[in-house]
Amino acid sequence: MTQQQTTADQPMVVVEDLRRSFGSGAQAVHALRGVSFEAHRGRLTALKGRSGSGKTTLLNLVGGLDAPSGGRILLDGTDLAGLDEEGRLAMRRDRIGFVFQSFGLLPVLTAAENIGVPMRLRRLPTAEREERVRTLLALVGLADHANQRPGELSGGQQQRVAIARALANEPALIIADEPTGQLDSETGHAVMELLRAVVRSEGVTALVATHDPNLMELSDQIVELKDGRLVDQP
Template sequence: MRVGEGAVAEDMVVADGLHRTYGSGQTAVHALRGVSFTVRRGELVALKGRSGSGKTTLLNLVGGLDAPDAGTVRIDGTDPAALGEEERLALRRDRIGFVFQSFGLIPILTAAENVGVPMRLRKVPAREREARVELLLSLVGLAGHAAQRPTELSGGQQQRVAIARALANRPLLLIADEPTGQLDADTGLAVMELLRAVVRSEHVTALVATHDPQLLTLADRVLELRDGVVTSDDARGTAPAAPDGSGGPGGVKTPSR
């Protein structure tokens, strides 16, 4: 159920008391220990923390890829753990976009075909699908690479294709797990700048896990996880996107790198 039957909640993500443990007894790993936070619509929130701090586990719970042992998480007013499998699949397909460190592109498909896959799954008409693919590849700076396959693209270009694919079904929430982890520093910064730009232009809320201090400066807020607990919530002072999509004062341009 959505909040207020048609009303639009100010918060896109509401996590309350999330616990997740793997294993049992003396070998149990307590990945999350009572994590609570909210993400407002239009925010780009970064998760930071060392390996094993619980970042990926938290993203999996928010994205409906896993369920908490205790606590709740709501996405646009919906609790993924309370849904049946088909409804949960529909939630992930229609309202959540995923970007992974490993890109996850299908090698035999072109960039355009990779971006179009989520829309094929929704049976979007071909003309509408092709127009959306063209728009998204232009948005991520790859208009001239539509016919190239992943092996013909650089790592940064592959990640741009992955971002375009994540946006294909116009998700409300974008989840990215170390999206720059396989990229060099300059390319990683360009990809993070791109994520920030598309959050503004596509009116998307984003939750991004990263360990790079330089990339954290581009977020609206930074949540720090240590041993499965949120230890800080740092507002960077950047406003969410303006209602007209301009990105607030001065607007936001898609980076050319």
């Protein structure tokens, strides 16, 4: 096997015996209790579980927004525990795209300007940034809505802008926390289909937390959590 093949076969995300507790002693809350799984390139992994099962905690840890109490996380072969705060910031900026339930768009900016924000932070040249924005707007089906602000867009359209923004810096990993939570079932299904299509076309890995059983069919892999533990899949 060549080095190129080895890299391609390597999981994008490796979670090993991950634990996260809040507080100490008898009052400690154990949000994660020894979770282990892998997520591969070009695949959409759904994190399934009821509220309080540990999904958001897991996403925050994989995204470098929080530090585990034990275990380890590898992103594209990099151990997050070995990164300082500057290194984690660079990882989040350059390698990870985030999609939130509340969309997280800046209301005073147009759709195009919202998508361009991450590229401005990386000081991408204007011409290159604008070309990337046009490409992403077309990818999510909003080429005709570039100059509209979030308040002029439907919830589904806002989430499509959020997905395009998450892709702005060509991340290796997309993390989405209940991205359809504020959408009706039909719109939510369309957004999940878009996410799956983006995973295929862009070759990224996606971790998507959801409690909607109707969306599981669109995932390549299901990781189910219950009370901070992994539930074995049939």
